[in-house]
Each structure stands twice: as C-alpha cells, then as structure tokens.
Amino acid sequence: MAQGQMVPGIVSGRLSSDELTSNFTDLHPPLAGHEAAVAADRCYFCYDAPCVTACPTDIDIPLFMRQIQAGQPEAAGETILTQNILGGMCARVCPTETLCEEACVRETAEGAPVEIGRLQRYATDSVMTAGDHPFERAAPTGKTVAVIGAGPAGLACAHRLAMLGHDVVIHESKPKPGGLNEYGIAAYKSTNDFAQVEVDWLLKIGGITIETGSVLGESISLDGLVEAYDAVFLSIGLAGVNALRTQGADLDGVRHAVDFISDVRQADDLAHLPVGRNVVVIGGGMTAVDAAVKSKLLGAEHVTIAYRRGRDAMGASRYEQDLAASHGVKIMTNVQPVMVHGDGAAAEIELEYTASHDGKLTGTGEVIRIAADQVLKAIGQTLEGAPEGLALDGSKIAVDDAGRTSMTGIWAGGDCATGGDDLTVTAVAEGRDAAMDIHAKLTA
Amino acid sequence: MADLKTNFLGIESPNPYWLASAPPTDKEYNVRRAFEAGWGGVVWKTLGSEGPPVVNVNGPRYGAIYGADRRLLGLNNIELITDRPLEVNLEEMARVKADYPDRALIASIMVPCEEEAWKAILPRVEETGADGIELNFGCPHGMSERGMGSAVGQVPEYIEMVTRWCKKYYDRPVIVKLTPNITDVRKPAEAAKNGGADAVSLINTINSITSVNLDTLSPEPSIDGKGSHGGYCGPAVKPIALSMVSEIARAEATHGLPISGIGGVTTWRDAAEFMALGCGTVQVCTAAMTYGFKIIDELTAGLSKWMDEKGYTDVSQVVGLAVPNVTDWKYLNLNYVAKAKIDQDQCIKCGRCYAACEDTSHQAISMSADRVFEVMDDECVACNLCVDVCPVDGCISMVPMAAGEVDPRTGQEVQPEYANWTTHPNNPMSKAAE
Numbered sequence: 067m068a069q070g071q072m073v074p075g076i077v078s079g080r081l082s083s084d085e086l087t088s089n090f091t092d093l094h095p096p097l098a099g100h101e102a103a104v105a106a107d108r109c110y111f112c113y114d115a116p117c118v119t120a121c122p123t124d125i126d127i128p129l130f131m132r133q134i135q136a137g138q139p140e141a142a143g144e145t146i147l148t149q150n151i152l153g154g155m156c157a158r159v160c161p162t163e164t165l166c167e168e169a170c171v172r173e174t175a176e177g178a179p180v181e182i183g184r185l186q187r188y189a190t191d192s193v194m195t196a197g198d199h200p201f202e203r204a205a206p207t208g209k210t211v212a213v214i215g216a217g218p219a220g221l222a223c224a225h226r227l228a229m230l231g232h233d234v235v236i237h238e239s240k241p242k243p244g245g246l247n248e249y250g251i252a253a254y255k256s257t258n259d260f261a262q263v264e265v266d267w268l269l270k271i272g273g274i275t276i277e278t279g280s281v282l283g284e285s286i287s288l289d290g291l292v293e294a295y296d297a298v299f300l301s302i303g304l305a306g307v308n309a310l311r312t313q314g315a316d317l318d319g320v321r322h323a324v325d326f327i328s329d330v331r332q333a334d335d336l337a338h339l340p341v342g343r344n345v346v347v348i349g350g351g352m353t354a355v356d357a358a359v360k361s362k363l364l365g366a367e368h369v370t371i372a373y374r375r376g377r378d379a380m381g382a383s384r385y386e387q388d389l390a391a392s393h394g395v396k397i398m399t400n401v402q403p404v405m406v407h408g409d410g411a412a413a414e415i416e417l418e419y420t421a422s423h424d425g426k427l428t429g430t431g432e433v434i435r436i437a438a439d440q441v442l443k444a445i446g447q448t449l450e451g452a453p454e455g456l457a458l459d460g461s462k463i464a465v466d467d468a469g470r471t472s473m474t475g476i477w478a479g480g481d482c483a484t485g486g487d488d489l490t491v492t493a494v495a496e497g498r499d500a501a502m503d504i505h506a507k508l509t510a
Numbered sequence: 511m512a513d514l515k516t517n518f519l520g521i522e523s524p525n526p527y528w529l530a531s532a533p534p535t536d537k538e539y540n541v542r543r544a545f546e547a548g549w550g551g552v553v554w555k556t557l558g559s560e561g562p563p564v565v566n567v568n569g570p571r572y573g574a575i576y577g578a579d580r581r582l583l584g585l586n587n588i589e590l591i592t593d594r595p596l597e598v599n600l601e602e603m604a605r606v607k608a609d610y611p612d613r614a615l616i617a618s619i620m621v622p623c624e625e626e627a628w629k630a631i632l633p634r635v636e637e638t639g640a641d642g643i644e645l646n647f648g649c650p651h652g653m654s655e656r657g658m659g660s661a662v663g664q665v666p667e668y669i670e671m672v673t674r675w676c677k678k679y680y681d682r683p684v685i686v687k688l689t690p691n692i693t694d695v696r697k698p699a700e701a702a703k704n705g706g707a708d709a710v711s712l713i714n715t716i717n718s719i720t721s722v723n724l725d726t727l728s729p730e731p732s733i734d735g736k737g738s739h740g741g742y743c744g745p746a747v748k749p750i751a752l753s754m755v756s757e758i759a760r761a762e763a764t765h766g767l768p769i770s771g772i773g774g775v776t777t778w779r780d781a782a783e784f785m786a787l788g789c790g791t792v793q794v795c796t797a798a799m800t801y802g803f804k805i806i807d808e809l810t811a812g813l814s815k816w817m818d819e820k821g822y823t824d825v826s827q828v829v830g831l832a833v834p835n836v837t838d839w840k841y842l843n844l845n846y847v848a849k850a851k852i853d854q855d856q857c858i859k860c861g862r863c864y865a866a867c868e869d870t871s872h873q874a875i876s877m878s879a880d881r882v883f884e885v886m887d888d889e890c891v892a893c894n895l896c897v898d899v900c901p902v903d904g905c906i907s908m909v910p911m912a913a914g915e916v917d918p919r920t921g922q923e924v925q926p927e928y929a930n931w932t933t934h935p936n937n938p939m940s941k942a943a944e
Contacts, residue, residue, distance in 0.1 A: 100580070107578040110901050113861030116881070175858040175902065 071343065071367035075411070076319055076440050078340040080365025086336040089363040093254045093389075094158075094184055102188040106134035108180045112171055117182060120169035122486060122495045123150035127166060127182055130189055143193035144200045146186055151225045151498070152218055154194060154264050155247050156491045157187035158255045161352070163385040165491070194263070199270035204231035206273075209508045212237060212295040214282050217245020218490045219301035219480025221268055222497030223504075228273035230505045235295070237280035245303055246481075247490065249328040252356040254363070288453040292475055297504045300463065300471070300478040301497060304488070306450030310348065310443045314406030323347060323357035323444035330360050342440025345369045346415050348403055349444030351381030357442045358395045369395045370436060374402040374420055374427060403441075404433060412441050449482055459484045469500030477504055512817035514810055516550060516825050518790040519683035519708045519768055521641040523550035523614040525810050526825050527781065530772055530793035531556050531618035531644060531687075534803075536592055538602035541615075545606070547803035548810065551614025553711075553793060556591035556646045557599055559621045559631060564590045564653075570731035573720030573740065582800050584746035586718045588731060588738055590652045591620050596634070604638040614791075615639075616685065620646040620658050623668055625675050632679040642683035645672060645707075647698070648714020650691050651740050660714070663689035666701035673705025685770060688712040688754075690747075695754040700763045710758060711770035711793060713751045715741025744796035748774030752787055756836045759788030778812025785825065786832035840931040847917050847924050848892040848908040850874070850885045856905040857883060863896035863906060871895050888918040 068082040081089070097105060109131035117127045125146050133142035146153035162168075162183040170179035193200065209232045213220045216238035224234040242248050244261040251261070269276070280286055282302060291298045307322045314320070319342065333339045341364040347354045350373035361369045371390060373380055377399045380387060387397060401417040408414065415438040418429040449461055457464045457472035462484045469477040479496030486492035514525035528551035529535050529544055536555035544552055558564060571589040574582050592599055607615045617640040621627040635643060647663030654661040662668045669686060676684045686702035688695060690713040699710050717739045719729040729737025751773025758764045771789030775781050776797040784792045797805055813825075822828055852863070852875075859881040867875040874889035875896065885896075897906045911917060913926035933940050 104579045110860045110862060112859075113865040113877070114881075115861075116859070171858040171860040 068365075071365050074343050074439060076340045076342045079337045080341060081337075083335075083337050086364070090253050090257070090336060092257050093252075094187075096191060097181075097184050097188045102134055102139070102185060103137075105181045106131045106185055108172060109135075110171060116169035116171065117166040117180075120165045122165070122489065122492045123153075123156070123498070124495075125149045125153065125166075125186070131180065131185065134185060134189060139189050139192035140196060140198065140200075142185075142189035143191075146190055147193065147200065149498075150491065150494050151222050151268055152247070152264065152490065152494050153186060154190040154267075155218070155251075155256065155261065156494065157183050157190055158260065159247075159251050160491050161383050161386070161489070164383045194267050199267060201225075201229050201271055203229055203271060203273055206233070207231040207509065209233070209296040210235065210294075211297045211299065211504060211508075212291045213299045213301065214286075214291070215239075215245060215301040215303055215480070215482075216243035216265070216276055216278075217301055217303050217480055217493065218247060219483075219493035219497035219500075220245070220299065221265065222494040223299045223301065223477075223479065223501045224274045224497075225268050225271055226498050226501035227504060228271045230501070232273070232296075232505070232508065234274045236274060236276045237282065237286055237291075238276055238278045239281040241278055243276050243278065245301075249331055250324060250353075251331070251490075252327070253330050253360065282453065283451055288455075288476070292473075296475075296508055298476045299469075299497070299500055299504065300453075300456075300476065300482060301480040301493070302449075302451060302482045304447035304449055304481045306448035307443070308446045308448060310403065310445060312403045312405060314408065314412070315443075317406050317408045317412045318410060319408070319412035319439055320406055320441040320443065323349065323353050323442040324447065326357055326442050327353065327360065330364070336364065339364060341366050342438070343367045344437040345440045345442065346436065346438040347371045347442045347444055349373065349446070350375065350379065350399075351444060351446070352386060353447075354442075354444035355382040355386045355390045355395075357444055358390050359393050361440070361442070362393045362395055366440075368437065370438075371395060371397045372401050372403065372415070372417055373397070373399050375422065376400060401434070402427075402429065404429075406438070406441055407435070412438055414438055415441055447481070452482065467499075468503035469496055470503065512814045512823055512825075514550075514814055514825055516791055518614070518770065519642060519685075521551070521614050521616075521683060522612070523791070524548075524612060525550035525806075525813075526785065526791040527551075527806060527809050528553055528614060528616070528770070528791050528793045529798060530795040531616075531646065532795040532799075533587075533589060534795060534798050536594070538606055541602075541606050542609075544798075544803050544806075545610045545613050548806045549613070549803065551616065551641075551791070553616040553618050553644050554599065554603055554640070556618040556620045556649070557596055557631065557635070558591050559627055560596045560634075563593045563595055566590055566593050567733050569733040571740075573731040574744075575720055575746065582796070583744060584718075584720065584742055585744040585796050585799070586715070586720050586731075586740035586742045588651050588740040591618075591646070591649070596631075600634055600638050603635075603640055607639040607641075614641050616642045616644050618644045618646050618687070620649070620653060623657060623662055623672060628672065628675045629679050632676065636680060636682070640682070642685060642708070643676065643680060644685040644687050644711060645676060646687050646714075647672075648687045648689040648712075649741060650689060650715060650717045651738060660689040660691050663687075663698055663714070664692050666697045669698050670701040670705035673702050673707045677706035683708040685709045685711050687714055687772075689714045690716050690750060690754055690773075696757050696761045696764060699758040699761070699767065703764055703767050707767075709768035709770060709790070710764075711772055712758070713747065713754055713773045715743045716747055716750065718742030743774065744800075745774045745776050748776075748780060752783060755784060755789060756787045756833065759830060759833045760836050775809075778809050778816065781809060781813055782816055782828065783832075785828045786830070787836070788830045788833050790826075790829055842930060843928045844931060844934060845925040845927060845929045847911045849887050849890050849911060850892060850894075850896050850906055851909045852883055852885055852896075852906050853904070854882065856902050858902055858905075859883070860901060862899045862901065866895050866899045890919065 130142035130145040167179035173179035213236045247261040345361040404416045477500040480493035516526040531553040575584040649659035653659040686707040771784030772793040
C-alpha cells in the first residue's frame with residue numbers, strides 16, 4: 067500500500083508500484099516504422115548540414131535520414147555507429163535541443179526541428195534489436211592498451227582500438243561498466259537496462275576485456291599500467307563532488323544528488339527507495355534537473371530547484387527546465403543556500419536572494435525559509451584520484467586535441483580531461499579520437 | 511458565390527465535376543452516393559457488348575506510389591471494363607438518370623471495332639436516357655490485347671471510323687476518350703473531330719508498372735508472382751494531361767473542339783487549370799478513390815471562391831483563358847531576362863539551392879562561412895532550379911530585369927522589344943529582320 071506524498075520525512079513507497087512503473091517509463095517512446103519514415107522525410111538534406119557541425123561526433127545525419135526514408139534503418143544505424151559507437155545511448159540522453167536539433171534549419175523555419183534524437187534511436191535500435199554488430203576487427207597488431215574507466219569515453223576508445231586490431235583491457239572501479247550511462251543518466255531516459263545492453267552489444271567486437279572492481283591507486287597503479295601496456299587511456303570521469311559549505315550541511319537528509327541518482331538507477335525495486343516529502347535540490351545543471359524530476363516521480367510532494375544565478379545561466383537547457391516544470395518541480399533562481407535547519411535531520415532550508423553585479427554574485431540579505439526534509443546537492447563534480455605527475459589545466463587533466471596528456475604513452479578523455487562539454491557524446495568523440503591517435507602512434 | 515452550373519455539349523450539370531468512367535461509377539449504388547454527395551455528373555463505367563461479361567483478376571487490381579506520409583501520388587490499375595451484365599448496367603443507368611435528371615450521365619462504351627457491334631449497343635444506351643456517350647479508346651491494359659481500348663485509340667483511322675458509326679446510330683453527344691500512350695495526341699483528336707465527335711476527353715491512363723517487388727521480383731500489382739502493365743493515373747500524371755489538353759486546345763485543326771479534362775484532378779486548383787487550358791468539364795477518379803466522394807465539397811467551394819475572387823460569374827468564362835499563352839519554344843521571348851533573388855529574411859540556410867546550383871547547374875550561388883547564400887547575377891541564367899528545390903515557398907523568386915539594364919552575365923543591355931529564336935542570329939534558319 068502506497069504511503070502517499072504527505073508522509074513527512076524521507077520514506078519509501080510513497081507511490082504504488084504501478085504508479086512508479088508508469089512514472090519511470092521511457093520519456094520518449096520509440097518511434098514506430100511509419101512515424102519514423104514521416105519524421106525522417108522532414109529532413110531537407112541540407113548542404114554541409116548544420117546539424118552535423120553541431121554534433122560532437124560528426125554523425126552524417128542527412129545520410130542516415132535518407133537511409134531511413136529509403137527503408138534501411140539498419141544502414142542508418144551503421145552510419146551513426148561508425149561515428150559514435152554509443153549512438154544508442156546518445157540518442158536517448160543527448161541534449162539535442164542544444165546540439166543537432168537546435169541547428170536544424172527546420173528549427174529556424176518552424177520552431178520544429180527534425181526529431182534527430184528519436185530517429186537516431188529508431189535507427190540504432192534496429193541494429194541492436196537485430197543483434198547485429200556491423201563492425202569487424204582488423205588483423206591483430208599484437209599491441210595491448212589499458213583503458214581506465216568503462217564510461218562513454220573509455221568504451222568508445224576501447225571499441226575503436228579493438229576494431230583497429232589492438233587488444234584492450236578496461237579497468238573499472240565500479241561493479242558494472244557504463245560509467246554515468248549506468249550510474250548517472252536519468253532513469254526515464256535509459257530504460258530497460260539499456261546501458262548494460264549497449265555495453266554487451268559493444269563488446270561483440272571482441273578483443274576487449276573488462277575488469278571491474280579495479281581501482282586506480284589501489285589495485286592498479288599508473289606506473290604498473292604504463293609498464294604492462296603499450297598505451298594507457300584515462301577516462302576516470304569526475305569522481306569527486308563539490309562540498310556545500312553551509313551550516314547544517316552535515317544534517318541527515320543532506321546528500322549528493324549523484325548518489326541519489328545512482329541509487330535510483332541501481333534500485334531493484336523503486337518502491338523501496340526513500341524520498342523526502344519536501345525535496346530541495348541545490349544547483350542548476352542537468353544533474354539538478356534529473357534529481358529533482360526523479361524525486362517527483364518517486365512521489366515527493368514538493369520539489370524545488372534552488373539555483374544561485376538567473377535562469378539563463380543554468381547549465382540545464384531550457385528543454386530540461388521545462389521538463390522539470392512539467393513534472394511539477396518549482397525552479398527558484400537567484401537564491402543561494404545559507405543554512406540547513408533541523409534537529410539532527412534536515413527540516414528547512416534557508417535561502418538568501420542574490421544579485422549579480424558585474425558578474426559577481428552577492429547576497430541581498432533577504433532570506434526565505436522553505437520546508438526541506440531532503441536536500442540534494444548538485445553543485446558540480448570534480449576530478450578525484452588523478453594520478454600524480456599528470457599536468458592539469460584548471461581542475462582537469464590537460465590534453466591536446468589528440469587527447470595526449472603531459473606524459474608520453476598516456477592519453478585521456480571524457481569528463482576528466484579538458485576540452486568540450488561534459489556530455490556523453492563529447493566523451494565518445496574524445497575516446498574515439500584518442501584511439502585513432504594511439505593507433506597512429508602504435509603502428510607508426 | 512459564382513454559379514458552377516455547366517453546359518457541355520448541351521448537357522447540363524450543376525457543376526463541372528464529373529466522375530470519370532472507372533470503379534467509382536460501376537454501379538447504381540456508387541453513383542447514387544456520388545450524386546447525393548454533390549457530383550455534377552458521372553461517366554458510367556465502360557459497357558461492353560451483350561453476352562458473358564469480361565472477368566477481372568481475383569488479386570490486386572491497383573498499385574500505387576507514395577509521397578511523404580504515404581500520400582498517394584500515383585495509382586495504376588489492371589481492372590477491365592464493367593464485369594457486370596450489360597442489361598443490369600442499362601437498367602441501373604435508366605433508374606438513376608430518371609431520379610437525377612439535373613445531373614449528367616454519360617455512358618462509356620467499348621465494343622469490338624465492328625460496325626455491327628456499335629449498331630447493336632447504341633440504341634440500347636439511348637433508351638436509358640443517358641445524356642451522351644464516351645467512346646473508350648483509351649484503356650491501355652487487358653482490353654487492348656483484344657483489339658479494343660487504346661489499341662483503337664492509337665490508330666487515328668479507327669477512331670474516325672468508329673466515331674462516324676456512333677454519330678450515325680446515336681443522336682446525342684459523342685465524346686471520344688483519348689489515350690496518352692501515343693506520340694502526338696493531336697492526331698487522334700483530329701481524327702475524332704473528322705469522324706464527327708462532339709468532344710474529346712483526355713487523358714486516359716498511362717502504361718505503367720508502379721514498382722518491382724525486390725523479394726519476389728514481380729512487378730506490382732502482382733498476381734501470383736506475375737505483373738502486367740496497368741493504367742497510371744492520379745496527381746503524378748496531371749502535368750502530362752495538361753500538356754496534351756493544351757496541344758489539342760491550340761492546334762489549328764482541333765481548336766475549339768470541346769474537351770473534358772482528365773488526369774490527376776485532386777483539388778479545385780487542378781480543375782481550374784484544366785479549364786483554363788480549354789476544358790469545359792473535368793473528370794475525377796483517383797482523388798475520389800483515395801478520399802471518397804466528399805471531396806466534391808472542396809472542389810466546388812474552391813472553384814467558386816476563386817471565380818469570385820477573379821470576378822468570373824460563369825464557368826464558361828474560365829474555359830480556355832490560358833490557351834493563348836501556350837506557345838512553341840521558338841516563340842518565347844529571348845529578350846526576357848530574369849535573375850534569381852534570395853530573400854535573406856525568409857532563408858533558413860539549408861543550402862539546397864547552393865547544392866543544386868553548384869553541383870548540377872551554373873555555379874551561380876555563393877555560400878559564406880556563416881551560411882549566407884547569395885545569387886551571383888553574373889552567373890545566374892535564371893533557370894529556376896533554386897526556386898524549385900527551395901523548401902520555403904516564396905523565399906527565392908525570379909525577378910525580371912528592366913529594359914535598359916545591363917545583364918552582368920552577358921554584358922548586354924536588356925532590350926525592350928520581343929525577339930524570339932525565329933529571328934535570332936544564331937539560328938541558321940532565321941530570316942533576317944526586315
């Protein structure tokens with residue numbers, strides 16, 4: 067029996083199993099064949115298409131649209147996967163509204179772009195549903211490469227290297243591969259265990275071994291890897307989280323949004339997953355939106371996103387903001403946390419209004435207190451556990467355009483490295499491109 | 511609202527929209543539904559000689575091609591003439607005509623190319639009270655293998671001969687339906703006129719195979735793994751029909767011969783175009799078969815509204831208006847110079863104009879790094895391809911140059927007077943302008 071939204075505190079089972087199942091179904095259901103044909107037909111086959119330019123992995127979008135129109139979705143899928151081996155996940159999680167679909171000329175013309183994301187899913191699904199893996203390995207090179215981290219960058223790098231004939235061992239600290247695809251992406255964007263399905267499909271190329279529970283700095287060391295392998299690719303992501311320097315941040319009920327999201331992704335039964343009645347999410351990025359929407363879907367009565375700057379500065383796209391709003395999440399902007407109040411556990415959060423002067427944010431002194439039995443911190447992730455000796459640029463591992471770090475024989479990509487946005491699709495591009503450079507080096 | 515009342519060969523109908531001789535007009539039931547829906551007339555599905563009726567295949571009779579969202583663009587069929595007994599059809603026709611005296615009811619006929627056959631059937635048709643007959647010299651499939659349909663329509667001498675028989679044994683208007691499966695449609699039209707035809711109707715369907723099934727390798731529509739060419743119709747054939755109609759309308763020998771236009775009429779606009787090219791009525795089939803009889807509401811309202819806007823009060827005022835503007839290429843004004851102009855405010859930067867011009871035409875459109883597309887007047891020959899491929903209606907237009915301006919492509923001043931190929935210096939046959 068569902069407890070309901072009104073029960074105070076952080077409790078599980080606010081909604082019935084049926085409600086939870088319904089809430090966590092696909093955000094965008096897959097397109098059926100005719101729908102896909104009609105949607106793909108809207109593509110104008112632009113010259114030097116802006117959507118391709120906008121795609122970090124340079125997928126030939128007009129070509130795959132034409133292949134869908136011409137009745138060969140599998141060929142369309144191959145076009146996508148050739149550029150982006152995680153094209154299936156990217157079809158689900160890419161912020162297309164700020165990438166390809168924003169650039170689509172039909173967005174300019176009608177405010178209604180070609181549904182590139184959904185069509186990419188249609189195409190890649192048709193490849194994966196058929197069980198085909200349309201790529202083959204080149205003749206063995208005898209070289210072995212270590213990839214640290216089985217997230218999007220690591221997987222993309224490993225697949226490309228394996229395809230080029232190298233043997234790859236991926237060291238992954240978590241129990242499952244996939245990285246943020248498995249532990250971080252919003253559940254309603256990646257249903258039916260898609261992250262693992264995709265990894266299994268990707269591994270069909272052969273030549274890739276994944277060792278889980280293999281932690282850099284503990285069971286393995288960079289020196290050891292450099293010695294044992296011909297090249298090393300670091301894709302360790304951002305394992306750390308920024309601390310909330312606010313009084314009361316140590317109260318029960320205050321936790322990192324990424325941990326909450328991971329719990330949702332890994333839950334065997336969402337009915338057993340506790341969530342507050344009044345949830346406040348601190349932050350303004352995709353993680354904040356994901357955590358807020360998930361809280362709502364789990365049955366929280368009130369969910370508020372509190373962001374210290376204006377709406378335009380939010381990391382979450384307007385589409386994501388609207389998604390949150392449509393689920394009943396309240397977005398407060400220009401407020402910063404001052405203190406979490408509560409007797410042992412969070413009960414209220416005190417927020418101070420902010421104003422921006424010459425780009426500098428200051429509190430106005432005016433405060434507001436709102437009920438908060440759960441506070442989720444989504445104020446950014448940081449690089450953690452980067453090996454000694456690697457040059458950093460700001461807070462990330464410094465790499466050049468080819469993904470080379472300051473140390474010979476070591477490449478890096480994905481969120482842990484400089485360059486590009488922290489997006490799945492960007493990580494895939496970086497992993498792929500680093501693989502090409504590693505290959506060039508190893509076969510020179 | 512403009513009155514759409516039509517008088518064609520003395521046959522009156524409340525509007526110029528007739529249903530063509532085809533499956534929609536095969537039975538009393540369908541025709542009554544059509545008249546209730548508001549159709550001006552019908553050409554009853556083609557009658558054959560008395561005796562055992564023809565049989566049809568028992569598998570697919572139609573094949574189609576589609577545009578976006580499965581919009582039907584072209585339809586072909588391998589159905590024959592009516593497969594119901596002559597007597598049944600004649601009885602039904604008489605009943606329907608009696609109940610709908612204000613509608614046009616035309617009998618389509620196809621019997622062997624023998625005088626006796628025509629002599630036998632014509633009085634029977636006359637008894638039904640039908641307003642006229644249409645000689646089916648057009649169907650390209652099945653019946654043509656038996657020496658009828660387009661087999662007759664492709665031989666002008668036969669057309670003239672049969673038309674003559676019909677005029678001899680039948681007192682009401684005779685319309686000859688022409689096949690497009692011929693090199694010069696003016697010849698059969700002229701033959702029909704010489705035989706005494708009151709009008710021609712065209713086009714009948716075009717020989718076609720809609721597709722090949724790549725699994726079975728059978729043409730479509732497929733009957734047990736085999737296919738036969740069928741008659742093609744629908745929106746895709748309209749341009750061919752318009753051209754053939756215009757040729758008859760403007761030819762010296764046939765100018766003024768009443769025409770009932772057929773071929774892909776789908777909206778009021780299509781009808782208006784056929785009428786402007788000289789058609790007194792239009793016949794519709796595929797659009798009705800695709801959407802049902804209710805489309806007549808749009809067809810009539812649309813035509814009426816357009817006539818109101820243009821100040822026409824009677825459909826006869828529209829007939830033939832565009833005929834004087836159909837000419838031979840050699841008479842086109844070679845002193846007319848236009849240039850493509852891209853409206854940057856409307857441009858959505860797809861670059862289709864650029865790809866088309868750069869890859870397949872005259873390299874007359876430039877593309878900047880930030881995707882601004884501009885016409886280079888010194889290269890533009892005004893071919894119109896950019897206009898045709900642009901997805902935004904009205905974004906690219908062809909702007910005529912004024913006399914006295916210098917065409918940057920040729921360096922020549924645009925001349926004010928009309929001059930065509932017949933007098934052009936490059937034409938070896940040209941006569942020097944006196």
